[in-house]
Amino acid sequence: MKKLALFTIISFCLFTNLYAQKLRFGIQGSGGMATAATTNREKEFSEIETVYLGISKIHPVFSYGFNIYAGYAINEDWGVAIEPGFIRKGFAKKVDINNNIEKLQTRLNYFQIPILAEVFFSENITLTLGPELSYLLDAKEVIEKQSTDVLKQYNKNKLDVALQVGLYYTFNKHFDIGIKSGVSATRLGKFAILNSENEVVVEYDRRNAYGHVFLRVKL
Numbered sequence: 001m002k003k004l005a006l007f008t009i010i011s012f013c014l015f016t017n018l019y020a021q022k023l024r025f026g027i028q029g030s031g032g033m034a035t036a037a038t039t040n041r042e043k044e045f046s047e048i049e050t051v052y053l054g055i056s057k058i059h060p061v062f063s064y065g066f067n068i069y070a071g072y073a074i075n076e077d078w079g080v081a082i083e084p085g086f087i088r089k090g091f092a093k094k095v096d097i098n099n100n101i102e103k104l105q106t107r108l109n110y111f112q113i114p115i116l117a118e119v120f121f122s123e124n125i126t127l128t129l130g131p132e133l134s135y136l137l138d139a140k141e142v143i144e145k146q147s148t149d150v151l152k153q154y155n156k157n158k159l160d161v162a163l164q165v166g167l168y169y170t171f172n173k174h175f176d177i178g179i180k181s182g183v184s185a186t187r188l189g190k191f192a193i194l195n196s197e198n199e200v201v202v203e204y205d206r207r208n209a210y211g212h213v214f215l216r217v218k219l
Helices: 001-020 047-053 153-156
Strands: 023-037 061-073 077-082 085-097 100-120 125-142 146-149 159-172 176-185 188-194 200-218
Touching: 047 188, 061 100, 061 200, 085 125, 085 200, 100 159, 125 153, 125 176, 159 200
Parallel strands: 023 085
Antiparallel strands: 023 061, 023 200, 061 077, 061 085, 077 100, 085 100, 100 125, 125 146, 125 159, 159 176, 176 200, 188 200
């Protein structure tokens, strides 16, 4: 009986140690740029034309994120990871205010859950790829340090589904540094310019996009 108990304890310790080596936990912070990628633009207008037509060209804004990291190495070639956290997406455009052209920033704060496959090219270099689900928590338009809550404008598209890809370098078991980017599959906004016969001349389709550099500290 004592031998069986000892065997059980040793087996449990070995099993726990084996999986502990495959499991990785940490926290990460990231920063970079975000924008609203615009597609289906059939005609290029000048900067001033876009402002007065209400379809101003899109400019990037500073973006950041904070995430919890949990990874599991299935074998020596690949693994899986999940990174729940918060991220700011958004974009900027120029608007006409009292005949003055001003830059208006739209800041969109999401709770995000990336679910990623990790491909281990070597002990130090890892490629990540997978879907990212985000839910809009807060939306503000900021101009000249004044902000306006615009969350109601996005009530119909608070859920953001994106594809995230990344690459990171592992310095040691406690420290990673890398880059990642995401492009949304869901639409942030869609609108069109019509002619006098109500025919679509130019159609715009905007989706979230961002690129970040991140630093990860693992436990």
